[in-house]
Amino acid sequence: MSGCHCDDTASTLSQAQDASRRRVLWAVLGINAALFVGEFTAGWWADSSALQADSLDSLGDAGVYALSLAVVGGSLRQRNGAAVVKGLLQGLFGLLVLAEVVRRLLTGAEPLAPLMAGAAAIALLANLACFGLLMRFRGEDLNMRSVWLCSRNDLASNAGVIAAAGIVALTGSAWPDTAVGLLIAVLFLHTSWQVLREAWPGWRHPAEPCTKETAP
Structure with a gap:
């Protein structure tokens, strides 16, 4: 009888499952x-x-999906390592967005609300398609879960931009645009922390594979 308790995410993926993941990730x-x-x-x-x-x-998401493609079917440590890189990328982009928000506060900006709303609406439709494609993979392992979290964040970001465009159009003020940019930065940083918190221990101390024990 085996004395090893394996985590579900450490199980070997079939070739058919790997091919399905790759198709969705490429899309x-x-x-x-x-x-x-x-x-x-x-x-x-x-x-x-x-x-x-x-x-x-x-x-950032395109980079995340590329990393996910690289480790589909890989070992648990490889998948957790990819998730760590994704978490770091999310944090980096959060800091870049914060820097851009500060720059615009200092220099001033007059956003064009109709163009903002139109571009964000197109992005929302595209990200809804991504969200639907990734939905069935969200609980399989941390690698795919981190991808799904990115897609979920995209929908929130798109909705925020559309809302900001509406308020800019109504008030003639640039502050809603700045506020949404700040919120997106916070969302980046929160996702970074969430993914790193889950992935780092698994990367440092991956679960040992099961070995079959035989009775003496």
């Missing part, structure tokens, strides 16, 4: 890469902190 990677280009351009044109912060979120 959401492509969507987020395209969103980064579109949102960053629109954010620059609209002079919007919130929209540019959201574009960095898409860029």
